[in-house]
Amino acid sequence: MPATVTAFEKSPDRGRGLARDMRVRWACEEVGEPIEVQLVSFEALKAPAHRARNPFGQIPTWTEGELVLFESGSIVFHVAERHPGLLPAEPGGRARAITWMFAALNTVEPPIVERQNAILAEGHESWTRERLPVLEERIRKRLAELSAYLGERDWLDGAFSAGDLLMVTVLRRLSGSGLVEEYPNLAAYVAHGEARPAYRRAFAAQLAVFKAAPAG
Amino acid sequence: MPATVTAFEKSPDRGRGLARDMRVRWACEEVGEPIEVQLVSFEALKAPAHRARNPFGQIPTWTEGELVLFESGSIVFHVAERHPGLLPAEPGGRARAITWMFAALNTVEPPIVERQNAILAEGHESWTRERLPVLEERIRKRLAELSAYLGERDWLDGAFSAGDLLMVTVLRRLSGSGLVEEYPNLAAYVAHGEARPAYRRAFAAQLAVFKAAPAG
DSSP, X not given: OOEEEEEESSOTTTTSSOSTHHHHHHHHXXXXXXXXXXXXXXXXXXXXXXXXXXXXXXXXXXXXTTEEEEOHHHHHHHHHHTSTTSSOSSXXXXXXXXXXXXXXXXXXXXXXXXXXXHHHTSTTSTTHHHHHHHHHHHHHHHHHHHHHHHTTOSSSSSSOOHHHHXXXXXXXXXXXXXXXXXXXXXXHHHHHHHTSHHHHHHHHHXXXXXXXXXXX | OOEEEEEESSOTTTTSSOSTHHHHHHHHHHHXXXXXXXXXXXHHXXXXXXXXXXXXXXXXXXXXXXXXXXXXXXXXXXXXXXXXXXXXXXXXXXXXXXXXHHIIIIIIHHHHHHHHHHHHTSTTSTTXXXXXXXXXXXXXXXXXXXXXHHTTOSSSSSSOOHHHHHHHHHHHTTTTSSTGGGSHHHHHHHHHHHTSHHHHHHHHHHHXXXXXXXOO
């Protein structure tokens, strides 16, 4: 029985692959782990059946027999641990790849989500227009540091890993802002991730959901 | 040779144990892993020697022979993987503890850091006073969800784990705000973590640094 992964029934990003189920879909495509996707409406996210899977009412979740997990980082790690391809076998490289997973989610993503909150949740507030440049400077600081580290590397640390997978999806959340494009090596890095066959299959799968039931 | 962990030379929290080295100190105390702490000034954080350890110029880092790690979540995981006591041996329980590690850092901590940024980095901005209640509602949403899940449990999932260690340190970042106290079971959960002997030893060690060189 393949594991069941939850995703939005109506993707608020109109099929651009920015929701967090994309991370799990991509990881599973990289390693050949089959999944079944269960679509969840916004109302059902807050209902007890989904809260039992994830107390915070978010997607994605992972249900595999008795085991229920949530948090895209945790699910990607779970998939990465049991197949070769997303974490190096050598202990030092493995620990460094895990460091990059946490760096993507706990250092690079938070200011990006702050900007998204400013636009989506505080877009109508009087302060948002004046405040956006402050947030964009906060993001640029992280992007500049990441760009300086990355230099001419293809991936963050040797071969492609779960750290790259999460970092690319985090940077993609800036699509349309022009911010990543200010750092040509980061833009190339994202494009390099998006060119992977596993990424393309995962992207097509989530896009097919949007095409079947376009967001209102 | 024990691993070297970096921490702030002058703790901006005046010894309240809110900096992220506390997470690593506590994890090491829980499992009996010895560490050497290297204090880093704010200027040195941005210098090449520290950037070589962490491209984002943050503490804590972990240096153990050739291996250099950063991100408190990653270091806590590295410590947890090689000693019993912070991750269950049973695979399902282990995966769920890892889910809680990511939930602490990627779902609960970001709105708390947003509030901290509002106070520390945007405290002088015209919008901050009006905006703080919006941020506090965003935090309350997560706290209410966590509180509803926790119920009368002692810890998030069975025995104390690295997930609890990170969650308690994340909730402690709200010290003084009164927000955690609105949810008595969360306040009791934090107190339960703070009462652990390993926590107390780690707290005393970071407080000793502050007492030796009080922040200006």
